Amino acid sequence: ETPLIEVDAAKRLSKIDPMTYGGFTEHMGRCIYGGIYDPQSPLSDSNGFRKDVVEALRELDIPVIRYPGGNFCATYHWQDGIGPREKRPSRPELAWLGTETNQFGTDEFMAWLSVLSEGSPEGKRVEPYLCLNMGTGTLDEALAWVEYCNGTRDTYYANLRRANGHAEPYRVKYWALGNEVWGPWQIEQMTADDYAKKAAQWAKALRLLDPDLVLILCGQDGTASWDHTVLQACVPVVDMHSIHVYTAAGTSHVKNVTAPLAAERAIRIAASLIELARIERGVSVSRPPTKICFDEWNVWDPERAPGDKGAEEQYTLSDALAVAVWLNVFVRQSRYIGMANIAQTVNVISPLMTTQNGVVRQSTWWPLLLFSRYMRGWTVATHVRAGAYDGETQPAWLQGALEDGASWLDVSASVDEQGYVSLAVVNISDKEDFEVEVKGIAGKDVSVYTITAPQVTATNTESKEEVGMVEGMWNGEGPYKFPKHSFTMLRWKAQ
Ligand code: AHR
Known part of the structure; x- marks a missing residue:
């Protein structure tokens, strides 16, 4: 699926x-x-x-x-x-x-x-x-x-x-x-x-x-x-x-x-x-x-x-x-x-x-x-289907407490006073990109903000900035690829 x-x-x-x-x-x-x-x-x-x-x-x-x-x-x-x-x-x-x-x-x-x-x-x-x-x-x-x-x-x-x-x-x-x-x-x-x-x-x-x-x-x-x-x-x-x-x-x-x-x-x-x-x-x-x-x-x-x-x-x-x-x-x-x-x-x-x-x-x-x-x-309802991580956790008891594991895509969404929807997606996997059907946004002007780097160990210091934010646009058509170990925010006008 x-x-x-x-x-x-x-x-x-x-x-x-x-x-x-x-x-x-x-x-x-x-x-x-x-x-x-x-x-x-x-x-x-x-x-x-x-x-x-x-x-x-x-x-x-x-x-x-x-x-x-x-x-x-x-x-x-x-x-x-x-x-x-x-x-x-x-x-x-x-x-x-x-x-x-x-x-x-x-x-x-x-x-x-x-x-x-x-x-x-x-x-x-x-x-x-x-x-x-x-x-x-x-x-x-x-x-x-x-x-x-x-x-x-x-x-x-x-x-x-x-x-x-x-x-x-x-x-x-x-x-x-x-x-x-x-x-x-x-x-x-x-x-x-x-x-x-x-x-x-x-x-x-x-x-x-x-x-x-x-x-x-x-x-x-x-x-x-x-x-x-x-x-x-x-x-x-x-x-x-x-x-x-x-x-x-x-x-x-x-x-x-x-x-x-x-x-x-x-x-x-x-x-x-x-x-x-x-x-x-x-x-x-x-x-x-x-x-x-x-x-x-x-x-x-x-x-x-x-x-x-x-x-x-x-x-x-x-x-x-x-x-x-x-x-x-x-x-x-x-x-x-x-x-x-x-x-x-x-x-x-x-x-x-x-x-x-x-x-x-x-x-x-x-x-x-x-x-x-x-x-x-406001927080708005989301539904995510992306499979889940069910391996060891920190703290250890969390593994048992997570009913269906931890979704590979950790998601929340909001709608603001002006009717803008913001969808926050963390791809927690350090191995796999996820191509995802994002329902209901085809044809929208979607602002995209991505935070990632080639390695999960990347850091920023006075002399280097390995982790920054990249901004772009997307027309909402087709699947969206959430790259491995990334945070993405998609933002569009609801109506
Ligand atoms: O934020 C550092 C310390 O962590 C705070 O002083 C204390 O409340 C907590 O243990």
């Missing part, structure tokens, strides 16, 4: 939240210092912000950026990072074992987001998303941070912000109740019960101060008993549930590109745990759905690129295809996703690297760019 892809553009399954294309900047390695902030560099503006980084990131149209961590949060005292720079303390940093100089803090982050937002065509701003210190931090400090950022009255921390030169409140809506509090590496790791009790109390107090906050619960990977326990306790008082997954499978290409399918299962399980908790806790169905905030995701092998050495991954074509599968997962599961944040945005496990001379767009930049640009609007 000829392989086939059918897209039913009239069958809208669920809205794709624009927040799916979020970023994350942590005080870790060269993300902040040397990535977004580098006052010594001739490439920086008068604020010390790297102009080339800002220009590149504007291409991604990022809706929200999480800050200041990650694990960094667990010992971060935000007041160290405000006021005159020469008075800010340097402190030992216990997540990544460096020294935090505090030269970049809340006001610099907000200023950087404003600069980044200047590029937005519709005057949209890049939303801040701040993560609270539930390690060594106190509730008092958390409340003070919210007051500093959002206070409009004549109160101490609102006035401190004004005294630091920021008359207008920052209106920070998104706040995380800690980060990976379940992890043994965490300063002040907690049991699920202890965390749940504390998170519920913090949520109550934070809402009394600012009822408009969107509060995000600290989950694990969506499938753990931690997720179950904290949701049962806190679902009535939070707005989203955060989960984290990183994938990697060494040099095994097919394992690498199918690994994100484990995250798809995690999303479905987390969504069920959320629904169950809402039912059991009597949350009214009229309350907005509690969505998943997938606020750390990416390809990362911490042994290959250790966190305390800056976690600078050099991504291959195979990793770019894994990122495309990751993004397909988010589009397919868009019903459940309220936000997702690639970890991270610059230098640290990132699609964008800085050098002294400029920026390097890694292989993973390209799928992210295409999804952020075109996979907007």
